[in-house]
Amino acid sequence: xxxxxxxxxxxxxxxxxxxxxxxxxxxxxxxxxxxxxxxxxxxxxxxxxxxxxxxxxxxxxxxxxxxxxxxxxxxxxxxxxxxxxxxxxxxxxxxxxxxxxxxxxxxxxxxxxxxxxxxxxxxxxxxxxxxxxxxxxxxxxxxxxxxxxxxxxxxxxxxxxxxxxxxxxxxxxxxxxxxxxxxxxxxxxxxxxxxxxxxxxxxxxxxxxxxxxxxxxxxxxxxxxxxxxxxxxxxxxxxxxxxxxxxxxxxxxxxxxxxxxxxxxxxxxxxxxxxxxxxxxxxxxxxxxxxxxxxxxxxxxxxxxx
Amino acid sequence: xxxxxxxxxxxxxxxxxxxxxxxxxxxxxxxxxxxxxxxxxxxxxxxxxxxxxxxxxxxxxxxxxxxxxxxxxxxxxxxxxxxxxxxxxxxxxxxxxxxxxxxxxxxxxxxxxxxxxxxxxxxxxxxxxxxxxxxxxxxxxxxxxxxxxxxxxxxxxxxxxxxxxxxxxxxxxxxxxxxxxxxxxxxxxxxxxxxxxxxxxxxxxxxxxxxxxxxxxxxxxxxxxxxxxxxxxxxxxxxxxxxxxxxxxxxxxxxxxxxxxxxxxxxxxxxxxxxxxxxxxxxxxxxxxxxxxxxxxxxxxxxxxxxxxxxxxxxxxxxxxxxxxxxxxxxxxxxxxxxxxxxxxxxxxxxxxxx
Numbered sequence: 001x002x003x004x005x006x007x008x009x010x011x012x013x014x015x016x017x018x019x020x021x022x023x024x025x026x027x028x029x030x031x032x033x034x035x036x037x038x039x040x041x042x043x044x045x046x047x048x049x050x051x052x053x054x055x056x057x058x059x060x061x062x063x064x065x066x067x068x069x070x071x072x073x074x075x076x077x078x079x080x081x082x083x084x085x086x087x088x089x090x091x092x093x094x095x096x097x098x099x100x101x102x103x104x105x106x107x108x109x110x111x112x113x114x115x116x117x118x119x120x121x122x123x124x125x126x127x128x129x130x131x132x133x134x135x136x137x138x139x140x141x142x143x144x145x146x147x148x149x150x151x152x153x154x155x156x157x158x159x160x161x162x163x164x165x166x167x168x169x170x171x172x173x174x175x176x177x178x179x180x181x182x183x184x185x186x187x188x189x190x191x192x193x194x195x196x197x198x199x200x201x202x203x204x205x206x207x208x209x210x211x212x213x214x215x216x217x218x219x220x221x222x223x224x225x226x227x228x229x230x231x232x233x234x235x236x237x238x239x240x241x242x243x244x245x246x247x248x249x250x251x252x253x254x255x256x257x258x259x260x261x262x263x264x265x266x267x268x269x270x271x272x273x274x275x276x277x278x279x280x281x282x283x284x285x286x287x288x289x290x291x292x293x294x295x296x297x298x299x300x301x302x303x304x305x306x
Numbered sequence: 307x308x309x310x311x312x313x314x315x316x317x318x319x320x321x322x323x324x325x326x327x328x329x330x331x332x333x334x335x336x337x338x339x340x341x342x343x344x345x346x347x348x349x350x351x352x353x354x355x356x357x358x359x360x361x362x363x364x365x366x367x368x369x370x371x372x373x374x375x376x377x378x379x380x381x382x383x384x385x386x387x388x389x390x391x392x393x394x395x396x397x398x399x400x401x402x403x404x405x406x407x408x409x410x411x412x413x414x415x416x417x418x419x420x421x422x423x424x425x426x427x428x429x430x431x432x433x434x435x436x437x438x439x440x441x442x443x444x445x446x447x448x449x450x451x452x453x454x455x456x457x458x459x460x461x462x463x464x465x466x467x468x469x470x471x472x473x474x475x476x477x478x479x480x481x482x483x484x485x486x487x488x489x490x491x492x493x494x495x496x497x498x499x500x501x502x503x504x505x506x507x508x509x510x511x512x513x514x515x516x517x518x519x520x521x522x523x524x525x526x527x528x529x530x531x532x533x534x535x536x537x538x539x540x541x542x543x544x545x546x547x548x549x550x551x552x553x554x555x556x557x558x559x560x561x562x563x564x565x566x567x568x569x570x571x572x573x574x575x576x577x578x579x580x581x582x583x584x585x586x587x588x589x590x591x592x593x594x595x596x597x598x599x600x601x602x603x604x605x606x607x608x609x610x611x612x613x614x615x616x617x618x619x620x621x622x623x624x625x626x627x628x629x630x631x632x633x634x635x636x637x638x639x640x641x642x643x644x645x646x647x648x649x650x651x652x653x654x655x656x657x658x659x660x661x
Binding site: 266 | 342344345346350459490491492493494495496498499500501502503504505506508509510512513515524525526529543547548656657658660
């Protein structure tokens with residue numbers, strides 16, 4: 001039984017950063033902006049989170065720093081693409097490149113230093129209940145944030161007026177603009193929210209997942225988050241499903257190898273990607289619904305005609 | 307005003323001339339790394355070697371490096387740029403730089419080139435490597451002594467000879483203590499992905515391993531061992547700070563002494579292309595202080611280390627291959643060529659080698 005609980009806990013840890021970054025990007029894309037800089041914002045969050053935690057000794061300050069850094073870094077993207085109407089794809093890509101380089105430079109003095117780790121939740125009595133205790137009441141704080149965030153974003157997008165407005169901007173910024181909606185302002189806020197989420201995901205890497213700083217430690221997770229959003233057809237709970245399927249197959253293949261299953265390891269390593277894509281494509285195979293969910297003006301720059 | 311300006315200009319000119327005259331006396335030594343020097347692993351250790359050169363040779367030498375150079379056509383440009391910038395001796399530290407170095411070395415016959423872990427040499431191109439497998443034998447013995455479950459978890463990157471050699475040497479060491487010792491092997495197909503390495507360590511521990519060994523570069527796996535109150539070995543650099551209660555020892559690369567001797571030779575004009583494979587006895591492969599183990603295990607590890615330093619090779623027969631067929635006869639020692647091309651497991655390894 002213990003091993004099952006341990007495996008589930010490991011899966012949750014692997015899925016959490018993907019989920020958070022993807023939920024943030026989902027809101028950005030729902031507003032019609034494509035930010036390919038997730039990887040860059042994530043790594044900036046990771047270095048800021050580690051640095052602040054290491055220098056102050058408090059992982060909580062680290063967490064806040066990670067969020068703030070992600071938001072700040074995304075602001076750069078927002079100014080470029082929204083105010084200066086640059087190409088979103090190119091700007092997003094350069095944001096990633098800049099983030100990877102800049103974080104390496106900022107983190108030079110943190111290399112080889114042990115960091116601080118966010119403590120797991122520990123509720124006396126509850127956390128020690130066998131099996132469910134650890135799963136429900138004994139995980140790291142960011143895990144709970146990630147679940148709450150998914151619920152909150154679902155509610156916001158589909159149950160509030162502001163959420164409706166945001167989605168309408170994503171579908172047609174010109175119509176929204178004609179209705180007097182402040183398109184650019186909404187998009188600014190969405191991009192910054194996405195940046196804060198990516199920063200938080202990065203903080204999870206350097207404060208929970210592997211409490212250390214090394215260059216390039218995000219190792220492509222930002223790209224996986226980006227793919228999750230598309231394959232989940234811009235639906236928050238599907239993103240959660242995708243992140244957990246990815247996490248489960250990812251951990252599962254490591255167990256399969258350790259167990260000695262005679263399948264080539266390269267094949268096993270590619271399984272998480274394959275499985276996640278297949279499952280999400282199957283979930284969202286209804287063409288009409290997918291069309292409805294796809295933000296129609298995704299990636300198109302918008303210049304208000306005064 | 308004009309006079310002052312001219313005076314200023316002449317002073318700066320004189321100063322900069324003095325500076326360049328001084329620079330001319332210095333030998334410029336350069337390095338090319340495939341990873342970031344911030345990886346706290348392989349490239350980091352090479353860069354520590356560069357810093358040791360600076361420290362030891364002081365103002366006789368000037369150093370420069372290029373990091374994150376990808377293996378392939380990019381490498382050509384990196385080496386050529388350094389050669390043009392006046393580097394007199396250039397160290398390429400990754401296997402994949404081999405052909406680029408061969409090419410650029412031909413173009414710049416007056417520049418001295420050195421390549422780590424490769425096998426092609428030239429008139430002005432030497433090669434060097436370290437016998438990490440020697441250290442892995444010691445790790446195997448410690449693991450077999452310290453493990454309660456008799457199972458180690460082994461996290462590995464890619465099935466190249468260097469890694470296969472390490473697994474085999476580790477198993478030979480472990481079997482010399484406990485013939486039934488098992489290692490569970492997980493390939494993560496990456497040199498460097500802290501998250502994946504941590505996940506692999508968790509999976510291995512969950513399946514009953516109680517000691518972790520790695521041939522990947524980050525400290526993540528050791529940190530998991532620390533959390534679970536189990537043990538493991540560090541890799542490339544001493545990782546004791548990350549796992550003060552978990553690290554038994556760490557297999558570290560010490561390139562400093564080699565680099566110092568080579569740069570010194572270049573300064574003296576005695577440099578010649580060479581082919582060296584350095585081991586424990588040369589100080590290039592080092593085991594970090596033995597910690598978190600009883601005195602008798604420590605004594606055993608030290609004795610083995612001494613035996614290897616004295617010239618004994620862990621790959622000394624009788625050794626059988628994985629399928630039970632004979633490989634080395636009693637007393638027969640594996641030759642370097644076989645080791646450098648190793649693509650098979652020895653008996654007792656519980657894994658199918660990915661091909």
